[in-house]
Amino acid sequence: xxxxxxxxxxxxxxxxxxxxxxxxxxxxxxxxxxxxxxxxxxxxxxxxxxxxxxxxxxxxxxxxxxxxxxxxxxxx
Numbered sequence: 001x002x003x004x005x006x007x008x009x010x011x012x013x014x015x016x017x018x019x020x021x022x023x024x025x026x027x028x029x030x031x032x033x034x035x036x037x038x039x040x041x042x043x044x045x046x047x048x049x050x051x052x053x054x055x056x057x058x059x060x061x062x063x064x065x066x067x068x069x070x071x072x073x074x075x076x
Contacts, residue, residue, distance in 0.1 A: 022049035
């Protein structure tokens, strides 16, 4: 059980770091949109940011098995 908690906490930290890095890259490259390389980097970083944000959101959702156990206990 400890290993799972540590693993979840590590995933949350990685997601936050990924969001920070990709948001920073998006902001920095937004100033150089006339440069083709910067424009492509901006688009890729924006898409990566959306991916990290979705992953971060999903890490904070309760597991379905926990929801089912709560519903079963309420029904009894």
